[in-house]
Amino acid sequence: MRFRGGTVASALVLIAAAIFIFLPVVLLVQFSFQDGLVPVPPFKGFSLRWYEKALENRRLTEALWNSALVALLSSLLATILGFLAAYGLARRRTRWNRLAELTLMAPITVSYLIIGMGLLMTFTMAGIQKSLLAVGIGHVVINLPLAFAICYAQLGAHQVAYERAAEDLGAGPWQTLLLVTVPIMAPSLGAAFALSATLSWDEFVIAFLLSRFDVTLPVVIWSMLRSGLSPELNAVGTLVFAVSVAALLAAELLIFRRQRGG
Amino acid sequence: MRTIAGLPMTTRAAPRLLAWAPAPAVIWTALFFILPLLAMALVSLTRRERGQTVDLWTFANYGTFLTQGGGVFLEALRNSIEVTLIVTVLSVLVAYPIAYVLAYRVPARWQRVLLVLLVLPFWTSYVIRSYSWLLVLSEKGIISLALQGLGLADGPVGLGNTRGATVLGFVHFFAMLLTLTIYANLVQIRESYRRAAADLGASPLQVFLRITMPLSLPGVAVGAFLTFVLAIGDYVTPQILGGSRELLLPQAIMLQVGRTADFPLASAMSMVLMAVVTLAYLLFARHLRMDRV
Numbered sequence: 001m002r003f004r005g006g007t008v009a010s011a012l013v014l015i016a017a018a019i020f021i022f023l024p025v026v027l028l029v030q031f032s033f034q035d036g037l038v039p040v041p042p043f044k045g046f047s048l049r050w051y052e053k054a055l056e057n058r059r060l061t062e063a064l065w066n067s068a069l070v071a072l073l074s075s076l077l078a079t080i081l082g083f084l085a086a087y088g089l090a091r092r093r094t095r096w097n098r099l100a101e102l103t104l105m106a107p108i109t110v111s112y113l114i115i116g117m118g119l120l121m122t123f124t125m126a127g128i129q130k131s132l133l134a135v136g137i138g139h140v141v142i143n144l145p146l147a148f149a150i151c152y153a154q155l156g157a158h159q160v161a162y163e164r165a166a167e168d169l170g171a172g173p174w175q176t177l178l179l180v181t182v183p184i185m186a187p188s189l190g191a192a193f194a195l196s197a198t199l200s201w202d203e204f205v206i207a208f209l210l211s212r213f214d215v216t217l218p219v220v221i222w223s224m225l226r227s228g229l230s231p232e233l234n235a236v237g238t239l240v241f242a243v244s245v246a247a248l249l250a251a252e253l254l255i256f257r258r259q260r261g262g
Numbered sequence: 263m264r265t266i267a268g269l270p271m272t273t274r275a276a277p278r279l280l281a282w283a284p285a286p287a288v289i290w291t292a293l294f295f296i297l298p299l300l301a302m303a304l305v306s307l308t309r310r311e312r313g314q315t316v317d318l319w320t321f322a323n324y325g326t327f328l329t330q331g332g333g334v335f336l337e338a339l340r341n342s343i344e345v346t347l348i349v350t351v352l353s354v355l356v357a358y359p360i361a362y363v364l365a366y367r368v369p370a371r372w373q374r375v376l377l378v379l380l381v382l383p384f385w386t387s388y389v390i391r392s393y394s395w396l397l398v399l400s401e402k403g404i405i406s407l408a409l410q411g412l413g414l415a416d417g418p419v420g421l422g423n424t425r426g427a428t429v430l431g432f433v434h435f436f437a438m439l440l441t442l443t444i445y446a447n448l449v450q451i452r453e454s455y456r457r458a459a460a461d462l463g464a465s466p467l468q469v470f471l472r473i474t475m476p477l478s479l480p481g482v483a484v485g486a487f488l489t490f491v492l493a494i495g496d497y498v499t500p501q502i503l504g505g506s507r508e509l510l511l512p513q514a515i516m517l518q519v520g521r522t523a524d525f526p527l528a529s530a531m532s533m534v535l536m537a538v539v540t541l542a543y544l545l546f547a548r549h550l551r552m553d554r555v
Contacts, residue, residue, distance in 0.1 A: 006367065007367070010363045010367035010368075013359045013360060013363045014360070014363055014364075014368075014376070014380075017356075017359075017360045017380060018380065020356070020434070020437075021380060021381075021383055021434065021437075021438065022383065023398060024383075024391065024394035024395050024397060024398055024434070025382075025383045025386065025391075025394060027394060027397040027398065027404065028390065028393075028394040028397065031397065038402060039397060040397060040402050040403060040404060040407065041404060041407060081286050081287040081290060082287060084283040084284065084286060084287060085283065085284040085286075085287035085288065087280070087283050088279075088280050088281065088282070088283030088284040088285075089283075089284055091280050092277070092280040092281060100284050100288055103288055103291055103292070103296070104284075104287055104288065104291055106291070106295065106296075107291065107295050109491060109539065109543065110295075110299070110495075110536065110539075111491075111492075111494075111495020111496070111512070111535065111536075111539075112495065113495055113496075113497050113512050113515060113516070113532075114299075114302070114495065114532045114535065114536060115295065115298070117302065117515070117519060117525075117528060117529075117532060118295075118298025118299050118301065118302045118532075119294060119298050120519075121298065121301055121302060121305060121525055121529070122294075122297060122298040122301050125301065137294055138294070140290065140294070141290070141291065141294045141295050144287055144290065144291060148287065173278070173279040173280075174279065177279065198385060201387075202385075202386075202387045202388055202389075203388075204388060204389050204498055205497055205498065209519070217387075218387060218388070218389045221387070221389050221390065221393075222389055225389070225393060225502065228400075229396060229397065229400065229402060233390075233393060234397075236390075237386070237387065237390035237393060237394065240386070240387045240390055241383075241385075241386040241387065241390065244385045244386060244387065245382060245385060248382075248385050252378060
């Protein structure tokens with residue numbers, strides 16, 4: 001690197017950016033360990049009592065499992081549906097392709113609030129109760145475009161040679177799909193799943209509108225917000241952040257491996 | 263989509279499997295996305311009183327939207343558009359220097375790590391991210407404490423429940439998103455263009471203004487459009503940080519759903535929100551080239 005005025009300015013930009021971006025997160029994490037009643041300075045000492053309190057809170061722990069369940073199942077379904085659609089559209093060109101692509105990508109342009117409200121009204125008319133299932137259905141809707149786009153972008157001509165080789169050697173269509181294409185696409189499938197799971201895990205508005213008795217974590221956190229700042233909320237927030245970051249790192253590693261593997 | 267010369271994209275076998283593979287996803291989207299939107303459009307044209315549909319094919323809800331309470335809903339729409347435009351502009355101004363430094367001033371091997379680190383909070387829970395700004399902005403927050411500690415304020419200073427707090431929360435989130443899209447665009451600009459300009463005598467400022475910036479506009483446009491669409495439809499950030507002193511449109515919609523269960527009016531307001539987003543898309547469409555990002 002050349003050491004000029006530009007270097008100092010660059011460093012200042014990065015430092016300022018880091019402070020702005022991390023200030024609230026650092027406060028969140030640090031004061032989740034607060035040995036006191038309010039999560040603001042002064043820091044009164046290190047304590048895990050708020051984590052203890054959060055993990056003893058039945059509503060929170062139940063919501064935690066609900067969130068994990070909804071995130072895993074809805075992401076699994078979104079990934080499978082998205083991959084199948086991408087596979088069909090990438091390998092078979094018809095005049096309907098453009099319309100199918102537009103349909104599949106459309107939910108990305110509409111606010112979660114409107115998607116959730118539309119589903120709430122439709123379910124009410126159809127006599128379907130508010131439930132975790134309803135939330136999961138909504139999460140598949142919002143994650144399907146992403147899973148589709150990730151798979152579609154990676155389904156290029158480079159796998160076709162392998163698929164043809166498998167066919168020439170006598171593999172049936174399902175065998176080729178499951179034993180050749182899916183393993184080649186594993187990194188993209190993993191990335192699509194991890195991204196979907198992260199988004200579902202954090203999603204609030206749809207879960208808020210479509211759930212009643214069994215709720216997800218963001219909905220419980222929302223109801224806890226009414227009582228104002230509390231180190232328990234910091235502790236919960238830190239846990240949620242840790243899970244998201246773990247999922248993200250998993251996705252990142254998968255993408256890295258793909259790039260290295262070419 | 264990459265194609266290898268001479269190899270058609272289509273495989274020979276499995277026409278049935280291929281033909282049906284997209285069906286489940288398309289049916290899902292039709293059933294749980296398109297159908298609800300159509301239902302909403304229809305419901306927005308009805309009027310209900312005491313649980314009974316009293317009017318079909320009426321624009322009464324849109325009339326209510328325009329005139330109710332001296333135009334409170336219209337004002338919510340105006341607030342939403344104002345806040346979203348401010349947020350979009352500020353986010354670009356914050357994100358561009360970060361993306362620029364990452365792309366051109368940081369050694370290549372550190373770029374990816376730094377990028378991932380800088381946008382890490384992008385992935386924290388949306389609700390939690392807004393809450394964590396309360397730790398900074400509220401009456402007990404660190405800004406208030408700092409001002410009192412420095413003797414600049416006599417009592418607690420509450421910066422929450424203001425438009426500024428909403429804007430700050432939004433800019434924090436969308437600056438990270440824009441850093442990603444602008445960075446992705448900047449690293450695709452060939453270095454030879456910039457070097458050629460410099461060799462031909464352009465000053466660093468001229469290289470930036472005439473080469474780098476124009477070529478990076480697609481990334482800015484995509485990011486700005488995403489920012490606009492996501493910010494104008496968001497309920498969480500304005501509700502937690504802005505409070506209800508000044509309503510944004512999504513807050514007004516949620517009030518209809520929650521307090522009065524007035525779905526026809528809420529639907530009409532959602533249609534207005536979608537119309538605004540569509541309008542923004544049409545204005546932006548020429549500049550949106552997703553494949554460049």
